[in-house]
Amino acid sequence: xxxxxxxxxxxxxxxxxxxxxxxxxxxxxxxxxxxxxxxxxxxxxxxxxxxxxxxxxxxxxxxxxxxxxxxxxxxxxxxxxxxxxxxxxxxxxxxxxxxxxxxxxxxxxxxx
Numbered sequence: 001x002x003x004x005x006x007x008x009x010x011x012x013x014x015x016x017x018x019x020x021x022x023x024x025x026x027x028x029x030x031x032x033x034x035x036x037x038x039x040x041x042x043x044x045x046x047x048x049x050x051x052x053x054x055x056x057x058x059x060x061x062x063x064x065x066x067x068x069x070x071x072x073x074x075x076x077x078x079x080x081x082x083x084x085x086x087x088x089x090x091x092x093x094x095x096x097x098x099x100x101x102x103x104x105x106x107x108x109x110x111x112x
Contacts, residue, residue, distance in 0.1 A: 004030070008072045018051075025052030033058035069093060 003016035010016065022028060031054050034047045048058060066076045075094040080089040 004074070006071050006073070021051060027052050030052070031055040031059050070095075 004018045005016045007019065018030070019074070029052070031050045032047065033050075033055050035045070048055060055064060069075050070093075071076050075095070076094055077091070078094050080087065080090050081086075
């Protein structure tokens with residue numbers, strides 16, 4: 001597991017991976033790309049995290065910044081969303097996280 005959590009979530013004085021590498025980054029940001037068409041039989045990378053820069057190869061060039069509404073999770077407010085031709089207007093708090101990952105899927109199968 002990779003730690004991208006905020007200090008408010010840490011147990012004791014344990015620092016997250018992101019907090020530890022932050023001083024050495026070119027910029028205090030990261031981008032996450034997830035391949036929506038991933039095929040595990042092709043032996044390709046299903047996702048990529050780029051620290052300190054915007055992934056200009058896999059991520060869209062239009063970046064939208066939003067203020068976080070919590071300093072515990074990567075949480076922000078939305079007033080709607082669109083996926084393809086579907087749109088919905090709804091005010092919500094969203095917590096961004098990456099699950100399920102291929103690792104989580106393997107663990108679930110093994111536990112069954």
